[in-house]
Amino acid sequence: MRWDSLFADLEAQLEAEAVHDRAAEVQEMVRIEKSQVALAARLVAWVGQSVDATTLGGQRFSGVLSHVGTGWITLGAAPLEYLLLTSAVRSLVADGERVAPESDLRQTKISLRMALRAVARDRAPVTIYAVDGSAAATGTVDYVGVDFIQIAAHSVGEYVSNSRIVARHVLPLSGVAALQRTV
Structure with a gap:
């Protein structure tokens, strides 16, 4: 049981890191898209x-x-x-x-x-x-x-x-x- 909570905590950390990475990737894609806009x-x-x-x-x-x-x-x-x-x-x-x-x-x-x-x-x-x-x-x-x-x-x-x-x-x-x- 102790391992269950340990691995659940690791999975939650990995999921939080993946969410953070996706958010950073989306922000970078938005910056790239904005850089392509003409006056x-x-x-x-x-x-x-x-x-x-x-x-x-x-x-x-x-x-x-x-x-x-x-x-x-x-x-x-x-x-x-x-x-x-x-x-x-x-x-x-x-x-x-x-x-x-x-x-x-x-x-x-x-x-x-x-x-x-x-x-x-x-x-x-x-x-x-x-x-x-x-x-x-x-x-x-x-x-x-x-x-x-x-x-x-x-x-x-x-x-x-x-x-x-x-x-x-x-x-x-x-x-x-x-x-x-x-x-």
């Missing part, structure tokens, strides 16, 4: 919520997160809309879910260049902010290259046409933080 997947869960973004240059943008793509997000704060390059964002603050379900990630497949080409097709005047926080150019997105955008500068309020363009600004995307347009 876009994290941000999709915040769509529809107010977000405060700070760029590398210290400029702050606030608004409702409306779109998330690969390398970019949009914030709306009527009458303004912002397209921010995530490479130029220092921090984002919101009170949202941790990660969006896989089914919600379809929109994140829209690349930065695709988004910028859509802005160019829209022909709406924009103000471009550089990563240092300064306003780099105002005008209409004229052309989107592999790693740059070209802005056709013209008087505010005028529809862009070749006769009204006063300058063309070529901006490397690495120096661009945000595009702002008035709705």
Whole structure:
């Protein structure tokens, strides 16, 4: 009988150790899974919520997160809309879910260049902010290259046409933080 309690105690210790090992393994698997989450997947869960973004240059943008793509997000704060390059964002603050379900990630497949080409097709005047926080150019997105955008500068309020363009600004995307347009 004494051996029965001795071996029962050993079995309980082994079971407790196995439970502890399984818990540690689950925690490690969760850490590994979290390390595979992309920023876009994290941000999709915040769509529809107010977000405060700070760029590398210290400029702050606030608004409702409306779109998330690969390398970019949009914030709306009527009458303004912002397209921010995530490479130029220092921090984002919101009170949202941790990660969006896989089914919600379809929109994140829209690349930065695709988004910028859509802005160019829209022909709406924009103000471009550089990563240092300064306003780099105002005008209409004229052309989107592999790693740059070209802005056709013209008087505010005028529809862009070749006769009204006063300058063309070529901006490397690495120096661009945000595009702002008035709705």
